[in-house]
Amino acid sequence: MPTWKRTFAAVWLANTVTAIGMMAFLPFFPSQLEHLGLTDRGEIATWAGVLYGAAPLFAALSSPLWGALGDRVGRRVMILRSMLAITLFVGAMSFATSPWELLALRIAQGLFSGFVAPSITLVSVQAPAEAQSRVSGWLQTSMVLGAILGPLAGELLRAELGVGEVYLGVAVLSLVAALLVLCFAREDASSQRSDGRRLEPLGALRTLVRDIGELRGNAALRASMLLLFCLQFGMGATNPLLELHVRDVETWLGWMKPSTAALFFSMSAANLVSMPLWGRLGDRRGAYRTLRICAALCAVALLAQGLASSYEALLLARVLFGAAMAGSAPLAFGVAAAESSASQRGGAIGVVFAARAFAIAVASMAGGAISVLVGVRGLFLGSAGLLALCLVVLRPPRSGGDRGVIHNM
Numbered sequence: 001m002p003t004w005k006r007t008f009a010a011v012w013l014a015n016t017v018t019a020i021g022m023m024a025f026l027p028f029f030p031s032q033l034e035h036l037g038l039t040d041r042g043e044i045a046t047w048a049g050v051l052y053g054a055a056p057l058f059a060a061l062s063s064p065l066w067g068a069l070g071d072r073v074g075r076r077v078m079i080l081r082s083m084l085a086i087t088l089f090v091g092a093m094s095f096a097t098s099p100w101e102l103l104a105l106r107i108a109q110g111l112f113s114g115f116v117a118p119s120i121t122l123v124s125v126q127a128p129a130e131a132q133s134r135v136s137g138w139l140q141t142s143m144v145l146g147a148i149l150g151p152l153a154g155e156l157l158r159a160e161l162g163v164g165e166v167y168l169g170v171a172v173l174s175l176v177a178a179l180l181v182l183c184f185a186r187e188d189a190s191s192q193r194s195d196g197r198r199l200e201p202l203g204a205l206r207t208l209v210r211d212i213g214e215l216r217g218n219a220a221l222r223a224s225m226l227l228l229f230c231l232q233f234g235m236g237a238t239n240p241l242l243e244l245h246v247r248d249v250e251t252w253l254g255w256m257k258p259s260t261a262a263l264f265f266s267m268s269a270a271n272l273v274s275m276p277l278w279g280r281l282g283d284r285r286g287a288y289r290t291l292r293i294c295a296a297l298c299a300v301a302l303l304a305q306g307l308a309s310s311y312e313a314l315l316l317a318r319v320l321f322g323a324a325m326a327g328s329a330p331l332a333f334g335v336a337a338a339e340s341s342a343s344q345r346g347g348a349i350g351v352v353f354a355a356r357a358f359a360i361a362v363a364s365m366a367g368g369a370i371s372v373l374v375g376v377r378g379l380f381l382g383s384a385g386l387l388a389l390c391l392v393v394l395r396p397p398r399s400g401g402d403r404g405v406i407h408n409m
């Protein structure tokens with residue numbers, strides 16, 4: 001087996017284990033806040049959005065720097081850093097006694113624990129040039145499996161053991177994932193960037209910021225960042241409040257009990273099946289062009305969720321949403337791979353990841369507050385409208401990312 005495939009397998013398994021742990025607690029902040037003593041629905045919705053979005057917000061700020069640093073000191077080190085940070089900060093959440101303590105830990109988690117971007121970078125720089133979107137897509141399936149299994153595991157563990165034990169279990173899973181990467185993943189040092197000078201703290205920071213500025217000047221990369229931001233905003237604004245939306249719909253079939261976990265499961269299952277297909281389509285037709293198709297389908301799915309009057313209709317809309325959203329991340333990362341050299345790959349993927357994380361953070365925080373004014377249903381409809389507007393405004397760039405050609409390899 002080629003070295004890059006062995007590294008891919010180790011990273012994929014480690015990411016799957018970590019993602020299962022993360023999704024065991026992320027969808028259930030409303031219940032956690034009730035456990036801490038909050039009773040007002042508006043206050044719970046606002047806090048749930050803030051807690052959900054705090055980590056992505058600070059990950060958006062730190063991810064480009066971590067990515068550019070990884071180009072110099074190693075991407076495997078960046079993965080280990082992120083998973084050990086999850087072990088520390090998520091494990092500490094089991095001892096939180098107030099929403100403010102949870103918020104502080106979520107901020108620390110966001111600053112230090114982004115593992116998706118360095119994982120994609122580590123495999124991307126070793127994989128063949130013609131398979132960049134597919135590699136990114138298959139790595140994203142680990143996150144989807146986490147989204148499928150995590151909420152179900154979290155719901156069961158909370159019922160059997162309690163909230164605190166769920167956080168400790170997540171910490172253990174992340175530690176196991178770090179050991180998998182340490183023992184089985186390998187890195188080609190020739191893909192790291194070096195200017196022959198010692199990496200001093202202040203000089204390194206200036207260099208990293210300069211590299212990020214150069215990457216943001218790339219038209220195709222910038223366009224994909226903006227479209228990905230709009231895509232993730234729609235999902236990030238609504239996911240934290242899905243548990244509240246379920247309480248507002250009826251069920252047509254008496255035997256089907258409304259379940260938030262089932263909605264996350266169905267969306268993730270559709271996501272898992274569709275993601276490799278989007279990757280292959282992006283490699284053939286162009287990553288950015290295919291990303292626009294994803295966005296159009298996502299707008300339709302968000303609209304359907306907002307208009308759903310029954311749990312069954314909401315379930316079908318979630319399946320469509322999962323199938324459409326499957327292409328967003330691998331295609332955006334595919335554009336980043338096409339528009340960067342191997343020595344700048346971490347910075348490019350970090351910049352795209354930052355756009356994605358910032359959208360989730362802003363959307364989840366704003367969504368909780370806006371839902372107090374327009375309701376959760378109005379939040380779905382508004383998100384669909386925003387995404388449709390972005391599709392009208394943004395135009396495909398004429399570049400390698402649009403044509404699906406890998407440059408600068």
